[in-house]
Amino acid sequence: MRTSSDNAIEAIQLAKSFGSTLALDGVSFTVPRGSVFGVIGPNGAGKTTIMRALLDLIRLTSGRATLLGTDSRNAGPELRRRIGFLPGELNLKGRVTGRRLLRHYANISGPVRSGRVDELAERFGLDLDRTVRTLSKGNKQKLGIVQAFMHQPDLLVLDEPTSGLDPLMQQEFLALVSEARAAGQTVFLSSHVVSEIQQAADEVAILRDGRIITVAGVEALRDTAIRHLRLSATDLTSADLEGRLANLAGMDELDCRPTETGAEATAVFSGAITPFVQAIATLSLIDLVIEEPDLEEAVLRLYSAPEARS
Template identity: 60%
Template structure:
């Protein structure tokens, strides 16, 4: 088995603040690997270390078989990078800027830039300084993907994009994987990682608290449920649902329509069986934001709050 990225006890400190604390990761070549966590978890720091933008305090990393520091410009030409805080300014057009990046990154297949721009709905004739945040993000995606690098490092890649463009981005990721490229991306949006990644690392406070496949992540996530019943008393509903061990924060409001809210950890099969005998007029299962669901679960599992 070959790895596009390997880190061993990778650590970055700024004075007394530890931005990344002993990260151990192994990202298989040709895979899509997601890193998730709230802002400040260490996602961006990890990516900057892999690209030699900043240097580690301790530990080491290997990217495409080389040390980021020793690999230099030749290694970076094999990587497509989209930073989380994309700063694009200037009086040049998007096309001119991409030509400049192509001269740096190396060979770009003929027609590739126009193909990507059309897929993302990007007008390359407009000056960069006039573009909205979303269109600048599209421009950043084109420059990362256009030379078909061996490794794509994408920090919050869908920030500022509308849902249709986000779906097109996910298609681009799948196509890159089919070509044998490796994709390493970060996000705080759980659904985005679930749609794109094979493996996931959960970061909190600079530490990796869990690494696993997407199926495991999905099964352990916490969801908010909202249910409405008619033709039944609140007491009967409270009795039926109160015994479910995975249902937490249960609230039952009596009335002509009995309104129930709560959170469910993991699979909802037991909940569905429990409500089946009653007249359900509405059922919503809502994925919570990452920090209040997956991060909370993994943190307690890893003793992060001790």
């Protein structure tokens, strides 16, 4: 059984209002230590508000949160040194070089292992001797990533971390996240890119209009994600084949047709795969094609589904 000491983040009924606008509406979740937890949702869903509230950059209207066992409202320098933060709106300006700016952040965040900054900069192809104001958006984002990771914090809070990065650098970032998890660090990241969360996270919260629709493991989401399937079998009628498949949970748009030797079916399937395999186990299959689960399509369905409110 998981205890509170096993969690890097505990968020309990977080609520935040900006005037008459309710940005967070009773958001609760926990993030186990040494895991990668993703929050995904469209722009305006509340992802950035959650992160800023966790770090006490904005005060909650109600609810409470703990980070690494400490109430976020009591987050002093000691706790902040154990956290790496990459904001979604990274505003880096000035005539200083990237190297000098990182030296300034190191004085705030605590010790950085010798050579660590150069190692990270080399991985991302970042020239630390250029002035910050001459850097492109992508290179500024790389500088922000180096800043967040360089002191190897216990907890990383990353808001849209791959914004502005090309696909190669996105993969490098995901490798860095995997290494952090292997080292026992906890990563809490937000994104509106489903594939990014799918590759990086152990668990994911799907957020809409300031409320969490669901929290699930990525594999659990994959099990219920959308699959397009097609199969052909011999020695049965299309009615028999429909009888095998029609009552399976998540079987939609089922179309069964006769063939010269039996029957064939196409469908959109969002159910667990094991009952499907059991249903077709005794068929004499000629052809079976099951597309890779489309997690993005499943998430978009959750976004558009009517929301149940208590």
